[in-house]
Amino acid sequence: MSSSASVTRPGRLLTQNREMRAIGVWNWTLPALAARLPDGRTQVTCPAASACARICYARNGTYLFPAVKAKHTANLAYVLEDLPGWEAAMISELSAPRLAGKFIRVHDAGDFFSDAYTLAWCRVMRACPQVTFYAYTKEVRRFKRLIEPGPPENFLWVYSYGGREDSFIDPDRDRVADVFPDEDAITEAPEWSSQEASDLLAVLGPRLVGVPANRIPQFLKRMGGRRLSEWQAEIDAERAHRRQRHLRLAPNDPSAPAPTPEARASVNDAERHAA
């Protein structure tokens, strides 16, 4: 995709904040949720986000500083305007000797927002066996379709609750992360282990990963003492209920929009649960 209002290419693609520097991890990041590009286009960067967007650490604090936002937008613009060029630049940067043996976190914020972008990452990973990549993702269906059948050997990922695709996570098999109100709540959930000591535990520690919520008062208030998965389940149930009601109220109304297969599936689910 080309644009007449291109932004400056970022000098360095990978960064490190204090927390990541302490554990020797490098980050690649995009704007959280969505961003407006200089040419006026809007790109959604977390298509499966849902409840998580209401407590998104990356839509708060330093992430909102103009210079930080501009850097993340420049990263996104690079991917959208010149994916092959970005891929080559990423491989070149990852080939620096100082990164050999290191971990790269794909997305401090943002997600695998398209098939093309996800497959570009797979090519980068295969071209850079000297580093290990990891990611949290809510793109459950995309990963089950594109990644799970043949993942790059140096890629570890964890599905994270709080998105539109939570119901596609297999809690008995998948590595999965959930946000808890605090560290005590994780301790009280015997099967879950906290990743508080190191972000790498999300992919190297036990399979059920507890993440304590950020201590941001308005976010904690919104969570209302629930786990993110519980909040998302409430949103999904409410959505299913609304769809069911809509179908019941206008079964033969030609002006009513046709229910999508997803809507039908969630109505069926709601009916099964109600039975």
Ligand code: SF4
């Ligand atoms: S997927 Fe992550 S970055 Fe995107 S809105 Fe949710 S919490 Fe924020």
